[in-house]
Structures are given as structure tokens and as C-alpha cells.
Amino acid sequence: MTECKECGNQSSSQSIFHEIEVTIEENNSNLDGAIRKYLSEEKLEGANQYFCPKCSCKQNANWRIELKYLPKVFQELKIIKIIENKYVEKK
Numbered sequence: 833m834t835e836c837k838e839c840g841n842q843s844s845s846q847s848i849f850h851e852i853e854v855t856i857e858e859n860n861s862n863l864d865g866a867i868r869k870y871l872s873e874e875k876l877e878g879a880n881q882y883f884c885p886k887c888s889c890k891q892n893a894n895w896r897i898e899l900k901y902l903p904k905v906f907q908e909l910k911i912i913k914i915i916e917n918k919y920v921e922k923k
């Protein structure tokens with residue numbers, strides 16, 4: 833979820849699983865490191881500033897995964913790991 837640093841407004845991201853899949857492709861040699869990266873807070877600043885609906889303008893914000901998403905995240909990771917293993921076997 834994203835939290836506006838200016839007004840504290842919080843919003844959930846609906847594209848969270850899409851973002852996770854993209855990042856795993858880039859880090860597919862280190863899934864543990866990828867998991868840790870998802871759990872850490874990400875700053876949305878500069879070009880990545882978050883558009884806050886409450887402020888009606890772009891603001892610096894913190895983005896992080898809420899705990900309630902974690903079980904689903906790990907399910908996704910397992911599925912991706914299985915697909916990767918199968919792909920390796922074919923080679």
C-alpha cells in the first residue's frame with residue numbers, strides 16, 4: 833500500500849502482483865533477496881512520486897506490502913519457482 837508523506841492518506845495498490853512478477857524476472861537467481869526486497873519499504877520520490885488523490889497532486893510517499901498480502905505473495909513465489917525449475921529441466 834502507498835502512504836502519502838504529506839497528508840498520511842493510505843491507498844492499496846491493485847497492481848501489486850504484477851509488480852512482484854516483474855521484479856522476480858529481474859532477480860530470478862535470488863528469490864530470497866527478492867522476498868526481502870518486497871518486504872522493505874520503498875520510497876516513491878522524484879520521477880516515481882505518487883499521485884495522492886487527497887492532495888490532488890504528486891507527493892513523496894512510502895510504498896510497502898501490507899501483511900495481509902504476504903501469504904499470497906509466497907504462493908506466487910512458489911508457483912514461479914516451479915515454473916523456473918521445469919524450464920531448467922528442459923534445457
Ligand SMILES: [Zn+2]
Pocket residue numbers: 836837838839840841884885886887891
Ligand atoms: Zn496526500
